[in-house]
Amino acid sequence: xxxxxxxxxxxxxxxxxxxxxxxxxxxxxxxxxxxxxxxxxxxxxxxxxxxxxxxxxxxxxxxxxxxxxxxxxxxxxxxxxxxxxxxxxxxxxxxxxxxxxxxxxxxxxxx
Amino acid sequence: xxxxxxxxxxxxxxxxxxxxxxxxxxxxxxxxxxxxxxxxxxxxxxxxxxxxxxxxxxxxxxxxxxxxxxxxxxxxxxxxxxxxxxxxxxxxxxxxxxxxxxxxxxxxxxxxxxx
Numbered sequence: 001x002x003x004x005x006x007x008x009x010x011x012x013x014x015x016x017x018x019x020x021x022x023x024x025x026x027x028x029x030x031x032x033x034x035x036x037x038x039x040x041x042x043x044x045x046x047x048x049x050x051x052x053x054x055x056x057x058x059x060x061x062x063x064x065x066x067x068x069x070x071x072x073x074x075x076x077x078x079x080x081x082x083x084x085x086x087x088x089x090x091x092x093x094x095x096x097x098x099x100x101x102x103x104x105x106x107x108x109x110x111x
Numbered sequence: 112x113x114x115x116x117x118x119x120x121x122x123x124x125x126x127x128x129x130x131x132x133x134x135x136x137x138x139x140x141x142x143x144x145x146x147x148x149x150x151x152x153x154x155x156x157x158x159x160x161x162x163x164x165x166x167x168x169x170x171x172x173x174x175x176x177x178x179x180x181x182x183x184x185x186x187x188x189x190x191x192x193x194x195x196x197x198x199x200x201x202x203x204x205x206x207x208x209x210x211x212x213x214x215x216x217x218x219x220x221x222x223x224x225x226x
Contacts, residue, residue, distance in 0.1 A: 036215075043115070043201050043217030044154070087154075098144075098167055099215065101154035 004088045004102055011108040018075040020105055022088030025069040031092050033064060035073045037084040038104070044087065047073065078109045113138065115204050115218035123224045129190040132221045136183050136204030142166075143185040144215060145177060148199040157200075160185055189223075197225045 005023040012018040024033065034049040048055055048062045050071075055062045061074040075082055087104040116135040124130050136143050144167075145157040156169040160179035177187040183204075189196055199222050203215035 043203070043219055044215075046214050046216065049214070098156035098159065098169060099146075100156070101146075103153060 004090055006086075006088055006102065006105040008103070009106040009108065011110055012078050014080060014109050014111050015077055018078040018082065018107055018109070020073040020075075020086050020088075020107060021070065022073070023070045024088070024090045027068050027090050028092070031090045033062065033068075033071050034089045034091065034099070035060070035062065035086060036089065036099075036101075037082075037086045039081075039084040044101075047086075075107075078107075080109050080111065083107060083109045115202055115216055117200075117202050117218035117221050119221060120219065121222050121224075123226060124192050125226050126192055126194060128192050129188060130192060130223060131186055131188045132200055132202075132223075134185045134187075134202030134204075134218060136185070136202075137216055140204035140206050140216070141183050142205045143179055143183065144203045144205075145185070145187050146201040146203065146217075147171075148201060148220070149195075149197070154201070157187065192225045194225050197223060199223075 035047040036044040038044045050062045064071045085104040118133045142161045144159040148154045159167040163179045174190045179185045199220045201220045203217045
């Protein structure tokens with residue numbers, strides 16, 4: 001699976017949009033981009049995934065660049081409960097591959 | 112709809128002992144994966160079971176083993192415990208084979224401390 005690069009940490013103000021970047025310059029054509037988050041002392045939580053097109057669900061939006069070498073997870077209106085470690089993962093779908101978690105990015109939402 | 116249930120939530124063992132952790136997946140989910148999380152190594156994949164068969168295995172020694180029952184419940188066992196086995200062990204379930212969808216639903220984990 002392709003390697004991802006994320007900043008170590010970032011913060012944003014409550015109510016503002018949080019834009020979390022991820023670089024995956026070696027992504028292959030059949031690899032998807034997944035985002036999970038882990039709130040302190042809890043198990044990771046699936047957020048969203050996509051292949052080429054931008055995706056949106058009730059939690060977040062995923063913007064993937066046209067060359068697919070990077071993506072951005074957008075939390076439109078961050079709340080204090082969104083403070084967590086966010087993991088960007090790329091992996092092949094339809095094959096025996098595991099989820100490889102990196103160090104993730106720690107998002108701190110301030111009041 | 113109940114989530115992924117892991118038991119026990121906390122346990123303390125001593126070096127050389129063995130431990131068995133249990134995971135009940137979300138109803139209808141047939142795939143169960145196990146992960147180990149430590150401060151130093153982060154989240155690492157242990158193994159994955161689907162339809163009672165191990166489908167994928169991470170890079171862990173043979174002391175780490177698992178199984179899945181016909182009702183999709185899974186157990187993992189760690190024998191001859193070492194201090195370095197102290198970790199949060201997370202179970203995740205998915206509707207189909209985990210590696211095909213990526214949408215894993217994690218439990219709260221079992222925190223193991225080895226003294």
